[in-house]
Amino acid sequence: MRIPCPFCGERDAQEFAYLGDATVERPDGDAPDALRAFHAYVYLRANPAGLHREYWHHVGGCRSWLVVTRDTRSHAVTAAELAGRKP
Amino acid sequence: MTRRLAIAGAVDPARPLGFTFDGRHYTGMAGDTLASALIANGVDLVGRSFKYHRPRGILSAGGEEPNALVELRSGARREPNVKATTIELYDGLEARSQNRWPSLRFDLMSLNSLFSPIFVAGFYYKTFMWPAAFWERVYEPLIRRAAGLGRVAAEADPDSYERAYAFCDVLVIGAGPTGLAAAQAAVRAGARVILCDEDFRPGGRLTLERLTISGEAGESWAAAVLAELAASGRVTIMPRTTVFGVYDHGTYGALERVADHLPAPPAHMPRQRLWRIVASRAVLAAGAVERPIGFGANDLPGIMLAGAVRGYINRFGALPGRRMALFTNNDDGWKTVADAAQAGIELAAVIDSRPSPPAELVAQRNAPASASLPAAKYARRSAVSACAPSRSAARMARRPACRSICSLCRAAGIRRLPCSRISASGRPGTGQLPPSCPRPGRAGWSRPVPPPGPSPSPPVWPTACAPALRPHLPAASSPSIVRCPRQRRKPRALSRSGGSRAAGARSSSISSTM
Secondary structure: EEEEEEEEEEHHHHHHHEEEEEEOOOOOOOOOHHHHHHHHHHHHHOOOOOEEEEEOOOOOOOOOEEEEEOOOEOOOEEEEOOOOOOO | OEEOOOOOOEEEEEEEEEEEEEEEEEEEEOOOOOOHHHHHOOOOOOOEEEOOOOOOOOOOOOOOOOEEEEOOOOOOOOOOEEEEEEOOOOOOOEEOOOOEEEEEOOOOHHHHHHHOOOOOOOOOOHOOOHHHHHHHHHHHHHHHHHHOOOOOOOOOOOOOEEEEEEEEEEEEEEOHHHHOOOOOOHOOOOOOOEEEOOOOOOOOOOOOOOOOOOOEEHEEEEEHHHHHHHHHHOEEEOOOOEEEEEOOOOOOOOEEEOOOOOOOOOOOOEEEEEEEEEEEEEEEEEEEEEEEOOOOOOOOOOOEEEHHHHHHHHHHEEOOOOOEEEEEHHHHHHHHHHHHOOOOOEEEEEEEEEOOOOOOOOOOOOOOOOOEEEEEEEEEOOOOEEEEOOOOOOOHHHHHOOOEEEEEOOOEOOOOOOOOEEEEOOOOOOHHHHHHHOOOOOOOOOOOOOOOOOOOOOHHHOOOHHHOOOOOOOOOOOOOOOOHHHHHHHHHHHOOOOOOHHHHHHHHHHHHHH
């Protein structure tokens, strides 16, 4: 698999480390249904057959955190952007 | 007894190489494979079959060899089950036959074939359970001893292996006529090209057949193209390199046998190198494999694919036999008539199982290139069965190949033809392959199916047959297993490692460091 890093260009997936799902967001702890929201945040993950957004760390390169949009069926990578920027 | 033609193609008579097979000394030439050197030295029997210990000879001239498996080298470098047809000969090569006791000619284990009606496929070996005490002391040791082919080395591997990466615009897999033409076209268009071939001599069938390309002899055409590729400076030509897998995003796995053609790797040279090649596009020009014909006892030494007979004559100048029968069911097999006549092989018979083979082919058998040879007998609508001179296993063991007799079954009855070699070329009839599974290519040849791999840009088939091909690659939209990337996924072909020690070593190191 090859991941197009915004800084380094297309690099082999061996240089990257996988963190996980980039679609989940930390819920507000003060909200009334915080317990349920945190349960979903910590434990529940979708397992989509298709496009999926996930965190990758370019450990063997520029060491930046990326959000990679990948098709889980074909491993086709459609986008890779810096993490921390809201889409 | 030497069976070498004076007009040897790609071997160098000025550089003789000594080697041993089962302890006996022979001489081959630079450019030989172990198989061609054995054939040139008149060695027909090279192994024993897995179960019944039937005698086995050399069937093919390439990587598709099923029979001629030998044990190569000794000590810590001993490697079992190596195809004799792919071993490049070097001075002092040491090879042994395997799965026989006490010797290859006289193999006591071939008694098994007498009991073949009992020891059928799926035979339950725990049938030998009485008396109970015998199982552990007698039966099991015997059965275990009889099973398996070669022996692996007991010591640690003394050689080193390495990993390497390469990048190119076009990866051409196979350096036969198609691969060379594809590489030439890509280079002329300005692309960076890697050209891989598993053989040590590029050219593919051009080295094995007497072919012409636009009026030029195939070998010289190949040499001219290779010179052009080398001069362009944009091509990496990798001989002795097998591309074994396609992975995501145009990544290809390849194994380069860096020092397998040397007695031992020199200092600081790895024995084999695992390449990870990233290519924008790939051309799969892996060629085709000739199909054998199924007939009685077609596994005996002395039976060889028709294309392999031509290959040993043209490339190595090695004569597979003095008197040969040709059995075919397609036009391609008939090519052997001219090459055999040129080499001075007497054709005992040409047997074509079709009701009406083309008349011009039939006429060709009457006009051999060498006028001193008699015209071959000819039969159509016929089948063939091979048999050794005697049915007894012991006799068969002693004289396995020297007089295979090809019997011609015609409506009138059975004729027996003594000959030292049967050359066979087959293609599936309607009953052998379902029509929904087309395997195009030349008559009598099948294309190898590319290694499966989920790839958005699968390798392209370069020929006009391409639309009819079913490369069995999963479509990009078809659902595949979603793996957790945190558990470092091992490439499938790597972890399978098909018998190669190096590939096995690589796969374990990849899984631990990736």
